[in-house]
Amino acid sequence: MLGIVGIVPDEKIPLIYGIPVLEEKFLNIEKWKIPVERGTTALIASAIKTLEVLNKPNPFVFLVGDIGKGKGSKELYKFLAENIHKYNFKVLTFHYILPEVDGCLKVILAIEKLLRKPFLIADAGFMYAVKMASYANFFDLFTPDIGELAFLADEKAPHPFYTRGFLLAEEKDVETLIIRAYEHKNASPYLLVKGEKDRIVFNQKVLATVEKPFVPELEAIGGTGDTLTGIVSAFIYARYSPEEACILSAKANRLAGALAYPNPATQISEIINFIPEAIKILIP
Amino acid sequence: MKWINKLFLSKKDKSSERLKSGLLLFENTSEVIKAEKVLQKEGYKVKVVGPPPEVRKGCDLAIEIPIIEITGILNLLKTQGIEPLDFIPFSENEILKPVDLFQVKDFGDYLMVRAANMKITVNKKTLVIVNISGGGCPDVPYLASILLGVSLKNSFSPKELAHTLCGYALHLAFEKAKELLCSE
Amino acid sequence: MVEVVDARGLSCPEPVLRTLEAIKALEKGELEIWVDNPTARENVIRAAKSLGWEVAEIKELPDSFKVIIRKS
Numbered sequence: 001m002l003g004i005v006g007i008v009p010d011e012k013i014p015l016i017y018g019i020p021v022l023e024e025k026f027l028n029i030e031k032w033k034i035p036v037e038r039g040t041t042a043l044i045a046s047a048i049k050t051l052e053v054l055n056k057p058n059p060f061v062f063l064v065g066d067i068g069k070g071k072g073s074k075e076l077y078k079f080l081a082e083n084i085h086k087y088n089f090k091v092l093t094f095h096y097i098l099p100e101v102d103g104c105l106k107v108i109l110a111i112e113k114l115l116r117k118p119f120l121i122a123d124a125g126f127m128y129a130v131k132m133a134s135y136a137n138f139f140d141l142f143t144p145d146i147g148e149l150a151f152l153a154d155e156k157a158p159h160p161f162y163t164r165g166f167l168l169a170e171e172k173d174v175e176t177l178i179i180r181a182y183e184h185k186n187a188s189p190y191l192l193v194k195g196e197k198d199r200i201v202f203n204q205k206v207l208a209t210v211e212k213p214f215v216p217e218l219e220a221i222g223g224t225g226d227t228l229t230g231i232v233s234a235f236i237y238a239r240y241s242p243e244e245a246c247i248l249s250a251k252a253n254r255l256a257g258a259l260a261y262p263n264p265a266t267q268i269s270e271i272i273n274f275i276p277e278a279i280k281i282l283i284p
Numbered sequence: 285m286k287w288i289n290k291l292f293l294s295k296k297d298k299s300s301e302r303l304k305s306g307l308l309l310f311e312n313t314s315e316v317i318k319a320e321k322v323l324q325k326e327g328y329k330v331k332v333v334g335p336p337p338e339v340r341k342g343c344d345l346a347i348e349i350p351i352i353e354i355t356g357i358l359n360l361l362k363t364q365g366i367e368p369l370d371f372i373p374f375s376e377n378e379i380l381k382p383v384d385l386f387q388v389k390d391f392g393d394y395l396m397v398r399a400a401n402m403k404i405t406v407n408k409k410t411l412v413i414v415n416i417s418g419g420g421c422p423d424v425p426y427l428a429s430i431l432l433g434v435s436l437k438n439s440f441s442p443k444e445l446a447h448t449l450c451g452y453a454l455h456l457a458f459e460k461a462k463e464l465l466c467s468e
Numbered sequence: 469m470v471e472v473v474d475a476r477g478l479s480c481p482e483p484v485l486r487t488l489e490a491i492k493a494l495e496k497g498e499l500e501i502w503v504d505n506p507t508a509r510e511n512v513i514r515a516a517k518s519l520g521w522e523v524a525e526i527k528e529l530p531d532s533f534k535v536i537i538r539k540s
Binding site for chain 3: 212213251255258259261274277280281282284
């Protein structure tokens with residue numbers, strides 16, 4: 001099974017879990033109908049679209065409502081720590097959550113006790129928490145943007161707010177940041193660094209760079225980083241090697257964007273619809 | 285604050301016209317956000333900027349202040365428990381220039397305004413926010429869902445709802461977009 | 469005069485990317501695309517259809533394929 005963990009920006013939604021069904025622009029899970037928007041729902045929907053093409057089942061998701069205050073996140077950390085042993089995940093992707101070292105450590109300790117360790121992917125808030133807890137090496141793949149890479153590279157920063165470059169890092173700094181992140185053991189073995197060019201990295205070495213197609217409008221569209229993480233989660237679950245999965249995902253994410261013929265007002269749900277087309281072009 | 289001795293300049297320096305403003309550096313961006321709020325409330329004309337890349341100390345945000353007001357500013361911050369890391373005096377003639385937090389991209393019918401790591405895209409005709417991108421902080425999806433479809437002319441501001449640095453950057457982008465598109 | 473995209477000798481997904489660029493530049497009209505293998509032919513057709521263009525003609529030649537797409 002592929003597992004996905006994250007929050008949704010609606011405090012009405014309690015902690016819910018199960019296999020969602022994607023219907024048009026909504027995820028149906030338990031009795032809830034949740035719109036697909038930038039964030040974890042975009043990640044889930046893009047994973048589902050990818051898995052459809054690869055003939056694999058939908059992911060199992062854990063979601064909770066949290067508008068950034070942390071109440072839902074606390075519940076989610078606790079639930080995972082207490083219940084992760086009941087599931088048999090081959091791949092687990094952690095996404096938006098309030099970064100909190102204590103909660104994160106409890107989840108990691110629970111995963112350590114599993115008979116078989118899943119392939120672990122982290123992005124956004126959970127990735128910050130893993131770095132803050134000094135457990136980057138325990139994970140297999142991080143998918144940071146350049147600002148987040150700056151946080152990974154800053155060995156002294158206990159939190160993104162202390163990082164030089166979290167807000168202002170530039171494309172030209174990437175290679176240096178990659179080296180520093182690994183030097184201080186704050187990067188997972190694989191990195192998929194999102195940016196104007198997507199970089200696939202393994203143990204400090206840049207294996208590949210994907211920069212085409214370049215669609216300028218995509219910069220304005222919220223969620224294009226979330227879809228990349230969703231697509232790569234699905235490819236790894238479908239037993240593609242991490243390197244191949246990262247390269248294909250970066251290409252598919254961009255190609256889906258190009259096929260959607262976007263303008264800056266295009267919503268991520270429209271681009272997600274083109275993921276299957278993009279994948280069929282890349283792996284006929 | 286050892287650096288405070290920099291403020292006690294020689295007579296020769298004091299008479300120089302070069303020193304008009306400077307940058308207060310802080311350890312973390314939460315302090316910057318808090319300091320900005322405190323100073324603006326008391327009527328100080330201060331601006332949040334990115335520190336020059338040559339300056340290695342501190343976090344990604346700094347506060348530009350008029351040097352003539354430094355004593356009052358430091359005292360006020362002290363009462364709020366905020367202590368800057370350092371102070372960098374400069375003028376327009378100095379090589380060290382703060383980094384502009386803002387970038388603007390014109391897409392014809394749409395304008396994308398970037399502040400630090402957050403981007404807001406607005407329909408230039410209707411002034412409605414059509415997209416928000418950037419940021420992995422946990423309040424971003426919520427703020428994005430609130431702001432999409434909102435007109436810049438609306439008096440609502442994301443500042444009060446933001447809990448994080450990304451949220452603060454989004455507030456900066458919103459205010460900048462308003463300044464560019466709504467000024468009469 | 470018909471716009472021509474010569475994607476012969478290019479590896480996947482370049483033929484599709486060149487086609488997308490040409491479609492974006494043209495917006496409507498007629499486009500002639502040359503590829504040198506069946507996979508590229510299928511991919512170009514797929515990409516064009518997904519953007520609302522119709523396939524007017526597919527011709528197989530000794531070492532290549534010619535695809536004509538149209539949008540009015």
